[in-house]
Amino acid sequence: MPLRLLLILGALSAFGPLAIDFYLPSFPTLARAFSTDVEHVQLSLAAYFAGLAIGQLAYGPLADRFGRRKPLLVGVMLFSLASLACALAPSLEWLIAARFVQALGGCAGMVISRAVVRDLCDPISSAKVFSQLMLVMGLAPILAPLGGGLLLSTLGWPSIFVCLTLFSFVCLLAVAQWLPETLAKDAPPAPLRGALGEYKRLFTDLPFLGYALTGGCAIAGMFAYIAGSPFVFIELYGIPAEHYGWLFGSNALGFILVAQLNAWLVARHGPAYWLGKTVWFYLACGLALLLVALAKPQAL
DSSP states (O other): OOHHHHHHHHHHHTHHHHHHHTTGGGHHHHHHHTTSOHHHHHHHHHHHHHHHHHHHHHHHHHHHHHOSHHHHHHHHHHHHHHHHHHHTOSSHHHHHHHHHHHHHHHHHHHHHHHHHHHHHSOHHHHHHHHHHHHHHHTHHHHHHHHHHHHHHHHTOTHHHHHHHHHHHHHHHHHHHHHOOOOSOTTSOOOOGGGHHHHHHHHTTOHHHHHHHHHHHHHHHHHHHHHHHHHIIIIIISOOOHHHHHHHHHHHHHHHHHHHHHHHHHHHHHOHHHHHHHHHHHHHHHHHHHHHHHHHOOOOO
């Protein structure tokens, strides 16, 4: 896959983690700005997750019906406008609503970038490309909290969403200029009315459900950490907001390194073989983390 296309797809895939991780250090500041507590500010994160979940159900059928470019351009534009609305938010309720709309736009990049890979690559090559995309998009969780903390301490929390607006606008121009339509020209347009039937078929496909639930559990653990870590590190342990990114980025660095290892491994035994091995390792790590939480280590 050409490097330019890989970078565009990586940037589009990074919409989700970037919009989440960039503003995490600002949770205590947002609570003070809107005269509330961190728990209520976390509703803006929950709204974003809800928008991601709902939007992903829509963009798949839309991309099959209208091609990849049109829904992607609409989604990126929606993300850009909603990011600007977040920067101008006069109240927490406004911010929560704008975050929901931002997610509806942002998940277009997450969903359709994967569809583009599927259009251009076979299953084994797709696994390798997704590992390469992880290298590109994995920089977002490392750099975003660091940049967010820096912007927060120098320009205030609205500047975080202004940067997201500018980033998405650049992505919009890149998609319009360089991303071709990858849906096969001879592919018959998929009727939208058949989407519910396709989802019903998927939810009765046991192998699909097994893979989906496995991936869902892994992502759920990551999102739980994303939602709770700002409060734990910044409020309980007194980590400065501008330093929080270093702790958060260590996890993202692990994603990048293991993703590159994954590209090497799947070329030898295939994804299913390694999934059956690594899921037990994930379970062991989850149990270890639970034991640490139950031990209730004291804040420094």
